[in-house]
Amino acid sequence: MKKSFFEPSRGFKVFNVILFTVFGFVTFYPFWYVFVGSIIPFTELSSKVILLYPENITFEAYKQIFSSSSIPNALKINVIVTVGGTILNLLFTTLAAYVFTKKELPARNFWFSLAIFTMLFNSGLIPMYVTLSNYGLIDSLWVYILPTLINTYYMIIMKTSFEQLPKELEESAKIDGCNEIGILFRIIIPISLPIMATIGLFYAVDRWNELFTAIFFINDENKVTLQAVLYRMLQSTDPTMSEPTIGEGGAAMLPEQLKYASIIVATLPILAVYPFLQRFFVKGVLIGSVKG
């Protein structure tokens, strides 16, 4: 049989396998390094450059992390903000996206332009702080959720996805006596699960990684996110070690494996979500990308 011009040669396939194996290793190794570093003693960590597997296993770093209050507490905040925030984000983004698919919406272009405006410009720290302070949101968990309730970019993706659905579905629902809310929740959302899962994942990752808000709009240490605790821990080094600035007292040096264990604790929960949403995710990222 004649070989097609576009059929890849064996050499090309082997090259691809090698290339992507190397690429996969380069991507995976830092995470593996951090994981192995978190479960070996400091003496082993400090004497090795490449970490492939642990010779001696110790969970001392994890014990230390969970015996202090800051990380378990921050983990709890992250779960609350991520679960609660993502549900509200999805709800309000869906509502906004659905409304913007309606051509009969009064001043639709004007409202849509306003939404686009927020993508291009932001107010800066001081006006934001003053506004949130006036709304009584400073130091409230709502500050993680309300100011970013609708991400315009995600809303546009969702809107584009809704616009691709056959209009006939809505029309037949209307004939059967369904109102707009019913159409959205009974027809549109159930058939848009891939995009809901995809946008939900985007929101969940955003909520999980909240740092800026925790630094500037939260005063109570018990309400900061895991990223803020990590930020404080990972960057906590003595300036005289590398920079020509005045040295400071007070901050204790953090053992490396404690930092590594914190990274694992912070990334593992959100990583664990991916496999469950994988099947939606691949489909979802394509939906909304082209309007046909």
Next chain:
Amino acid sequence: MKSQVVLYFKRSLIIVFSILLIAGCSNQGTSGEGIKETDPDQELDVRVVHKFLGNGNESLVEDSKIVSFLEDKFNMDFDFVNVPSPIGSEVFEKLNAMIAAGDIPDILQTSTNTDLARDLYYDLAAEDQLLNISKMIEENPDRYPNIASRIKDPEADMFKAEDGNFYTVPRLQGYYDHIIIIRQDWLDELGLEMPTNTEELHDVLKEFVEEDPDDKGNFGLTVPAPWWFNHIFAGFTGGWEWVEKDGEYVSTYTEPGMKEAFKYLHSLYEEGLLDKEFFTHKPNKDELSKFINGRAGVLLTQSRNLPSIQKDIVKINPEAEVGLLPIDFSGPEAAARVSAGKFYEGVSIYKHAEDPARMLDFIEYLASNEASEMFTNGIEGEYSEETFEHEKWGVDPYPSVHRAIWGMVDMKYNDSEAYLKQYTDPEQMKTFFNQLDSADFAQNPVWGYGLESIQAHNADVLEVFNKYLVNFITGKADIDQEWDTYTKELEKAGLLKMQEEVQEEFTP
């Protein structure tokens, strides 16, 4: 131009909100210089913003025993504003936003080290928003003896506001606790004397490398990062970045002593007596590992690293012993030691707080020997010896954080048994700490003053300096041949402008 507009905007915002705030507070009863005092029986809510509340691996907890003790003693209820900010930059941004929203904390950290921090301090002082510490001391000389003695120290002058008064209590940072440690067992084994200067150090390193007592492939001296060569540069130039010459300050970067220092380090590098990874390895990890594992015989580090080094090194080699080079270890010109000033940053009190005088009483207490004793040994009956072990100082109670926040005593001034016993040789460390205050060292005279030219050009100058530092030491550039190019590049980067301003502003 852009930065001036931003600065103008920032200052305007602070002024407008400050004025609004004063108007809002004007109906409250005050006494004396507008300082309100309340009944001592009335509990005072005190909100605190300080960068050390958010830059450690463990924050200060509000229900810690020390906090409770202080709250009871002064009838105050602390509310610590948490700003996760490892290097402190976000603290002043947040403080700026809080002030703009009319939300000034009662006790706040002040600093003169960055544009924003300095503007905040000077502007709040100029707008009469901070308690005038100088005036309080003048009016109540017997009430604040410890704060008074602190601000009388000439080294504290850099914290004066533009009107010449103190609106902050400078934090006692203490001089650098940097040490040069050496494998004492190698010295003994090879029959060598403890080196007292750079020349002797060269000879000792040579012996170490040639003999390689632990048989690990010894490369002599290692440092966490190139920054640590400042100690060596001071030994050759007599200064840290600036040195007195003919009655005025000149940059050490272009001094002949610096050329000699580069030559000295280059010779160590060439002869294999200096860690070849000194500018690429991971600070506070790799150099410690190299010393502990017997690959380096001499290390520049901080005294706080010594206990763990002493503990780990004997796991690798049970015979290993760590010695300390003398505190007056010197170069051809001067002591090979640099340090920042005694004071660093400070704590201020919001003048229109409910009872600023009581807050100043509280700070006065923290500056006292009584408080120092409390921080060192804990509260009587509350702590066991176990609680105060060094290993426990990552969790509540966390005395070093308390000290840092309130800025009263640095751990280096701690000669308590509880602190010293973490070292293999507590007496040796006690002597070292006691010598720190009187030791010769080079100080950077311009730090903390925020000179315009330094802010504008320092980064560029440092970039050139660091580039040549590596090239000269590694031999990539010939020191004699490239010296003129190096000095010209430094001048082009702004060194001359910096020097001009330093000479204008400071007299040695």
